[in-house]
Amino acid sequence: MKGIENIKNVYFLGIGGIGMSALARYFKFTGRNVAGYDRTQTALTDTLQEEGIDVHFEDDIKHIPSNWNPASTIAVYTPALPDDNEELAWFKSQPIGLFKRAKVLGIICNEKSGIGVAGTHGKTTTSTMVANILNKTEKGCGAFLGGISKNFRSNLLLPKADSPWIVAEADEFDRSFLHLKPQLALITSIDADHLDIYGEKEKIVESFEKYISQIKEGGKLVIKKGVEIDRSKTSADIFTYALTEDADFAPVNLKLDEENSFYRFDLKTPEGTIANCRMNYPGLVNVENTIGASALAFFAGATANEIKAGIEDYEGVARRFDIRFKSDQKIYIDDYAHHPEELKAFISSVRALYPGKKITGVFQPHLYSRTQDFAAEFATSLDLLDRAILIPLYPAREEPIPGVSSEIIFDKMMIDAKVLAEKEEALELLKTDSNDIIVTMGAGDIDRMVNGIVDYLENK
Known part of the structure; x- marks a missing residue:
């Protein structure tokens, strides 16, 4: 598959995934016929259907369009799909191009000047912020995002015809980001994760080093200060960013507006300071993400005023430091955090x-393997709470591992106020909770609790 210009029909296996749905929208909005399968109906699949995409939830080849010409058709699948999926097996037997999501994303992005945001956490917020800033520029940008942007109301931003830039999350899972060859790249973090894929952290680092070796000639790499990686692996010009340390890009005179709970700062750049930047999106961790995003936008040609405007009207991403309820008595924040370092940064x-x-805090572990690998680290991060409620873990693509459950994290926690509960019980526990702030954390189906919590707090 060299290009996509001759493709008229695209079928998605796992269309409800956040990355898959962005690609599905891209093909639909650029005039292709799009259909797909997912095992679970969600608000996102409902939206895809509303946008005219045929989505079904039964693994049966009878739902695959029979009138599509194989010569102008491709199928795209997610590596999270189980090997025994009947539709996947059918496509493997047909004269139809079958490609992983990451390869298709790479083909689209590599045709333009790509901006790749990599890192074991912080990718979604940072890449969405980059897109929001560049959307203020005359030529704008396109973007494939790992969450639903509240500014764009979507995980896809279609580029203008003459826009040179396209922003994408460079996902390390399954080494997906090795399909990207960006002009500008950023690394937020390199922590041990996805050990079911990599085995050890050294292999993760090697994969990131391969990624930066693929930056296009004349490109630039922005790295968070303190991230350890062999910089000789890339010919790109390298710059650093930081929240509290000295770096090429950093906040100066950082202040919290206590009345509105947001931050103000001056932005240090290699060419001077951009004064009076104001965020309307909370969280110190997001100040750090904003600095990295601003660095990429700076190198993509955004002016000081465009950077400031993009920072100020950034509304955030669903499930990323997402303040869902706020009153004088109670605050409720929902977040996607599912790695110990993410929990630590969020809390x-x-x-x-x-x-x-x-x-x-209510926490749902994600994956048996991650829970087994980082039980002690999860416990340490959750001990930063005043009270913790752990619900059963979300297995996602994995089969159970004997002896692995939320309980192995619970047993290692040191705080006294901790509870193991079924998901259905958690809301009842929250109804008797006297603490000032409630947070929900996790990458599984804990998001299905959110509306119930909000409804209770609004009607309390």
């Missing part, structure tokens, strides 16, 4: 934003 940011307030 610490809540503490910094609301000093002195008590926090109750």
